[in-house]
Amino acid sequence: MDKITYDGIRNFIIENELTDSVAISLxxxxxxxLVMDYLDINNNQIERPFEILGIEILQDSTGSVQKNKVNILNVV
Incomplete structure (x- = not known):
């Protein structure tokens, strides 16, 4: 992706048929x-955990995810 946006992530989830068995790390x-874009679209309201189409979106704390790349994590 050139830039991570709400529409881009939503389309990515749909196109890749992701289910709640995974999470996305950015x-x-x-x-x-993405959070700023989400807040603009949803009138400054955000849920915790942060999810789009039931897929949890996480902030990478390991330094292993490159900017504007999506890392899919399996969740148990």
């Missing part, structure tokens, strides 16, 4: 951009 900058 670079901290990409995560912040």
């Amino acid at each position: 670079h901290p900058d990409s995560f912040d951009e």
Whole structure:
């Protein structure tokens, strides 16, 4: 992805047929951009945990996810 956006992540989830058995991890900058886009679309309201279409969106704390890349994590 060129830039992580709400519409881009939503389309990514749909196109890849992701289910709630996975979570998405994003670079901290990409995560912040997505949250700001989400807040704009949803009138400054956000749920915890942060989810889009039932998929939890996490901020990478390991330094392993590159900016504007999506890392899919299996959850148990």
